[in-house]
Amino acid sequence: MTLTIGQMLDRVFDPGTPVRFTAYDGSSAGDPDSRFTIHLANERAVRYIATAPGELGLARAYVAGDLSIEGADPGDPYDLLRTFRDEVEPHVPKVNELPEILKSLGLKGLRPPELPPQETPAPWRRMVHGLRHSKARDADAIHHHYDVSNRFYEILLGPSMTYTCACYPSVDATLEEAQANKYDLVCRKLGLQPGMRLLDVGCGWGGMVRHAVKHYGVTALGVTLSDQQARWAAKAIAEDGISERAEVRHLDYRDVTETGFDAVSSIGLTEHIGVRNYPGYFRFLKARLREGGRLLNHCITRTDNKHPGITRGGFIDRYVFPDGELTGSGSIITVMQDVGFEVRHAENLREHYAMTTRDWCRNLSASWDEAVAEVGPGTAKVWGLYLAGSRLSFEENSIQLHQVLGVKVGADGDAHMPIRPTWAS
Structure with a gap:
């Protein structure tokens, strides 16, 4: 007996699963009255799922257009993902069911299809661009994620063009208010004052550089590995009329030669450099600072310090951050201390x-058609899934976001810090 797609899905999902599944062979599974219907449009969708069980196979079929979803907003599929997390429990079919499933799939069904163009190669295949976190391979990873389209990022991020965690002054604050508040918080933690020099590594579209120059009177240099970001930032700086005191370069942070900065901000870069490279990274940034200078490191973190950092193949x-690595805030603080920073606040x-x-999902959803026209449906779907x-x-505390403030203390022990923080906690 050959099983229908629906019958195979019944072996994977428990009866009463609150999602409806339909397939190209006319079969179905799950709750017929569900708000959400997942449709497998063709045989390739089944091959994607069969050859990569779990999130990766489903994502491949969805991004390729072989799996469609009714009842979920493609720009903000949060409700669907929450339903899967809370109420759907896929399981491995019983041993005595496997022969029947394999026979129904056939040899062709077990042959992996070509990957969607939005997917990067497996980590071992990326070695064509060098070892993990070599300059060439890091540049390729940054290009994959950040050189999507400046117009797409304008749609997604809004006027601030800031692709890092905001800091909401109140629960009803707008995204723009929260991003401005985040930059202001960083400036206050760094103790910026007129005439100081700021280095912003991984500067994105220059938001921190522009905010610090316009509101705190500093001279600022930002560096980014994304050529599109650097071009957008240069244009914005010129339009702001601050070119004499603000600059963004298309440059690896490791190639910054200037020293003696009063402050360094690193907002959303640490995720890309590799946990094993932390000592060299923080040592390099410390060498860019004068004595008494401050470093503010802002990055996504894990909930503990046990994980090795590298996440392979998911x-x-x-699809999103090739070669990205996360660890706990304790690991970051430990390395900062070990290279000589005094950690003053986390x-x-x-x-x-x-x-x-x-x-960001709301922005994407509100301008979905324009986003699809700009980058194509596959890439737009990736971003909806990723952000939701x-x-x-973040809500369930699987990952966190830490700001850690360190100071390069001189031989006399003077940290040049106020006796209590002067920023809002």
């Missing part, structure tokens, strides 16, 4: 990142 690694903004990704999934992860 949806995030293959803060977790986890809930703020859940709100930030919520607002990230919101869930």
Whole structure:
């Protein structure tokens, strides 16, 4: 007996699963009255799922257009993902069911289809660009994620063009207010004053550089590995009339030669450099500072320090952040201390990142047709999945966001810090 697709799905999902499944062979499974219907449009969708069980196979079929979803907003599929997390429990079919499933799939059904163009190669195949976190391979990873389209990012991020966690002054604050508040918080933690020199590594579209120059009177240099970001930032700086005191370069942070900065901000870069490279990274930034200078490191973190950092082969690694690595705030603080920083403050903004990704999804949903026209349906779907999934992860405390403030203390022990923090906690 050959099983229908629906019968095979019944072996994977428990009866009463609150999602309806339909397939190209006319079969179905799950709850017929569900708000959500997942449709497998063709045989390739089944092959994607069969050859990569779990999130990666489903994502491949969805991004390729072989799996469609009714009842979920493609720009903000948060409700669907929450339903899967809370109420859907897929399981491995029983041993005595496997022969029947394999026979129904056939040899062709077990042959992996060509990957969607939005997916990066497996980590071992990326070695054509060099070893993990070599300059060439890092540049390729940054190009994959950040050189999507400046117009797409304008749709997604809004006027601030800031692709890092915001800091909401109140629960009803707008995304723009929260991003401005985040930059202001960083400036206050760094103790910026007119005439100081700021280095912003991984500067994105220049938001921190522009905010610090316009509101705190500093001279600022930002560096980014994304050529599109650097071009957008240069144009914005010129339009702001601050070119004499603000600059963004298309440059690897490791190639910055200037020293003697009063402050360094690193907002959303640490995720890309590799946990094993932390000592060299923080040592390099310390060498860019004068004595008494401050470093503010802002990055996504894990909830503990046990994980090795590297995540291989999943949806995030293959579609969103190739070679990205996360660890706990304790690991970051330890390395900062070990290279000579005095750590003066640490803060977790986890809930703020859940709100930030919520607002990015709202932006994407509100301009879905324009986003699809700009980058194509596959890429737009990747971003909807990624941001809604990230919101869930921050809400459930699977990942966090930490700001850690360190000072390069001189031989006399003077940290040049106030006796109590002068910023809002």
